[in-house]
Amino acid sequence: MAPLTRPVLRRLHPGGAQVMAEWENLVGPGLAARTTPRALERGTLTIACAGPVAMELTMLAPQVMARINAGLGRVAVTKLRFVQAKTAPPPPVKPPMTPVVLPASLLEKLDGMPEGPLREALAKLAQGVYRKTP
Structure with a gap:
């Protein structure tokens, strides 16, 4: 550069x-x-x-x-x-994503984990993974 x-x-x-x-x-x-x-x-x-x-x-x-x-x-x-000067319009606000129903086996594993940021991150990841699968 x-x-x-x-x-x-x-x-x-x-x-x-x-x-x-x-x-x-x-x-x-x-x-x-x-x-x-x-x-x-x-x-x-x-x-x-x-x-x-x-x-x-x-x-x-x-x-x-x-x-x-x-x-x-x-x-x-x-x-x-x-x-x-003209200013750019603010970026559009994305609507919140609707929660996906996760498989019972996955929910059991998440429930068995201790509360904290790791559990929250894994739950969010699972939502993203299952949202994209048919």
């Missing part, structure tokens, strides 16, 4: 490249899903987002900048700038 990314990242400020690469870790998954960092120039971080998100981020700007700077280990962002 380095030969492909090096020319692009060379044009970016080192802090900007780090912000782009670590955006989700810096701002958290909630904000990262609704925003995209575009550029970091002379301390101003340009963020693409929808209008309502920009309003929210305007009020949270000091906390967001502090979080980014703490994650970078230095003061790289002193101002936030927002640009209007």
Whole structure:
């Protein structure tokens, strides 16, 4: 990957490249899903987002900048700038899977196991296996 990314990242400020690469870790998954960092120039971080998100981020700007700077280990962002951009719709919510009736012999073996994460994992695996078989 380095030969492909090096020319692009060379044009970016080192802090900007780090912000782009670590955006989700810096701002958290909630904000990262609704925003995209575009550029970091002379301390101003340009963020693409929808209008309502920009309003929210305007009020949270000091906390967001502090979080980014703490994650970078230095003061790289002193101002936030927002640009209007279309955001991707949230992923569709998958309906919960209906439980499958497991064979009695398997249920007996699961019931004989001690409570805990292993038993839960095996029960979940059995649900998946028997869901796919006719």
